[in-house]
Amino acid sequence: QQPVQSPQAVILREGEDAVINCSSSKALYSVHWYRQKHGEAPVFLMILLKGGEQKGHDKISASFNEKKQQSSLYLTASQLSYSGTYFCGTERNSGNTPLVFGKGTRLSVIA
Amino acid sequence: DGGITQSPKYLFRKEGQNVTLSCEQNLNHDAMYWYRQDPGQGLRLIYYSQIVNDFQKGDIAEGYSVSREKKESFPLTVTSAQKNPTAFYLCASTFRGARTDTQYFGPGTRLTVL
Numbered sequence: 102q103q104p105v106q107s108p109q110a111v112i113l114r115e116g117e118d119a120v121i122n123c124s125s126s127k128a129l130y131s132v133h134w135y136r137q138k139h140g141e142a143p144v145f146l147m148i149l150l151k152g153g154e155q156k157g158h159d160k161i162s163a164s165f166n167e168k169k170q171q172s173s174l175y176l177t178a179s180q181l182s183y184s185g186t187y188f189c190g191t192e193r194n195s196g197n198t199p200l201v202f203g204k205g206t207r208l209s210v211i212a
Numbered sequence: 213d214g215g216i217t218q219s220p221k222y223l224f225r226k227e228g229q230n231v232t233l234s235c236e237q238n239l240n241h242d243a244m245y246w247y248r249q250d251p252g253q254g255l256r257l258i259y260y261s262q263i264v265n266d267f268q269k270g271d272i273a274e275g276y277s278v279s280r281e282k283k284e285s286f287p288l289t290v291t292s293a294q295k296n297p298t299a300f301y302l303c304a305s306t307f308r309g310a311r312t313d314t315q316y317f318g319p320g321t322r323l324t325v326l
Contacts, residue, residue, distance in 0.1 A: 199260050
């Protein structure tokens with residue numbers, strides 16, 4: 102039930118774009134995205150609900166394709182501060198239950 | 213300021229000892245969670261609680277125990293039965309525990325077994 106994230110790691114130069122994908126083998130109601138700096142707590146970025154909505158957070162946006170059971174996180178014109186590990190979290194079943202997280206995508210932005 | 217506090221930040225334990233990790237929140241959140249994080253493994257759920265005096269096992273509950281006597285507090289005990297306890301432990305909370313609720317994390321406790 103754990104969502105699969107790809108790629109596992111990516112290195113960017115400042116100003117480049119990146120896409121991080123999150124796929125599930127089961128139907129999804131929502132997808133949550135978090136970013137974690139090394140040794141720190143994960144920080145919430147956004148929630149996407151089914152309906153194909155797209156959200157944005159500064160220069161970070163995301164889409165949710167419920168038919169394909171996947172979500173993508175788009176980072177445009179990357180900054181050094183974008184470095185960290187990105188996690189997607191999905192619900193376990195139809196009830197109010199904790200999220201199950203992917204293994205993460207490590208993003209490194211270099212000057 | 214509202215938030216989640218975890219203490220201590222770093223903890224060292226000898227093999228065979230039980231140790232309790234503290235988690236307190238003043239966000240008035242109903243649901244609280246404990247996760248374990250190992251390199252390359254993401255966040256794995258240990259226990260969670262959606263109301264006071266009730267809690268459920270997560271995916272890796274063996275060797276751990278919790279209590280939820282107060283809404284604000286959800287301590288985690290790592291027992292000597294946990295075979296490989298060295299890890300980064302994160303506590304989190306949400307308002308109702310619903311799928312649309314944002315999950316907030318504490319700063320974490322890094323446990324090292326010597």
